[in-house]
Amino acid sequence: MHILLVEDDTDLADSIAAALRSQGWRVDVSDRGEPVQRSLTQDSYDILLLDLGLPGIDGLETLRRARDSGWLEPILVLTARDSVDDRVAGLETGADDYLCKPFAPAELIARVRALVRRHEHRQAGVYRLGDLSFDTHSQRAWLGERPLSLTARESIVLQYLMARSSEVVAREQLNTLVPGWGPGVSDNALELLMSRLRAKIEPAMVLLRTVRGLGYMLEARDEPPSQ
Template identity: 45%
Template sequence: MRILLVEDDPLLSAGLRDALGQAGYEMDHLAAAEPAPDALAHGMHDLAIVDLGLPGMDGLTLVRRLRAAGNKLPILVLTARDGLSDRVSGLNDGADDYMIKPFLLPELLARVQALIRRSQSVASSLLAVGPLKLDLSTHEAWLAGEPLPLTGREWDLLQALALAAPKVVAKRRLADSLSRWDKEVTDNAVEIYVSRLRAKLGDGGLVIRTVRGIGYRIDA
């Protein structure tokens, strides 16, 4: 899981990067809002944590711009502004949650986990991408109506790509999703699993495309 932190306080940023890193999250950090839309444009992040009191463009303007552009990424706002009108404005303008500084790290981690879990929830256990159908509850897959035999890691890879479709999934994120507590999967191993999965998909109407320098996406 990857988080973008937009925060100009260096001490707070360092503390959050350490805490979230220890909790297993990959972190990217920006000290200003202006570069954030470009950083989030590739769909590599699962959550943004945004401070309101930023230099230049403030955090609330950033939230509005992201939502106006159709970006549905979960956004957790951090701010020292504790007025009711500030909280209402933040939520009405597109933030998913709002935390007032100072805050307790265990509560922040719990809210981060809840927002990511909510954003990735699927209403049905059945998922379709073109001719591909996945049953997320039974780990069964069908391509053009025919059963698609997959190993455990091939299933994990295909599921990650299908859940994100049509967005690009970063290679590092795929490696994290394929890793187990006792064995880390490298970026080179991801390439091997992608190659095997492409061979199994054949010419069944589904393509795993390489987006150079970023990762992969699945297209019908």
């Protein structure tokens, strides 16, 4: 993996780069945002790790310029700004994930792996989780080698959840995706859809969890479901 790290704190940049290099990854480091756009066009990077509090043009502007130039690979924002507004601004500008300082090197490494893996699956057009796969081109799901019979609504929801596996997806987000639904759809209607979908995918070593007060999360199971 080839990583571009943009961080103006020299000691922190050295520490992060050392942790990433311990995984056998190549890491280039910049302490300013201005060279980033040129670097992204000249080298083949798998992911950009970007601090927001940079001298000169800040991280948000650097992020905006990277996306405006057509760079599609994952961007992970690393910052001490931990307010909801800051996180929303970073995500809406084009970041794929947001990690607040201070953080453990192990968490950073896990986030990097997850973002790059998710991007590779998206590029291939197939999402995989446990024994479950979803082909975005044919809009078909599979349990191992067996095709899975889904309604149109179930297919839309499953694709969205698989693209964001291990993340909590709000009920409101799902409501806006389903044709004919909207913000006013009853919780019971969505819960019924999720219950039917849960029963269909349960054998695939995946777990569709209800996160009380927030939404739903699709994640891999450690053990098969009890009989």
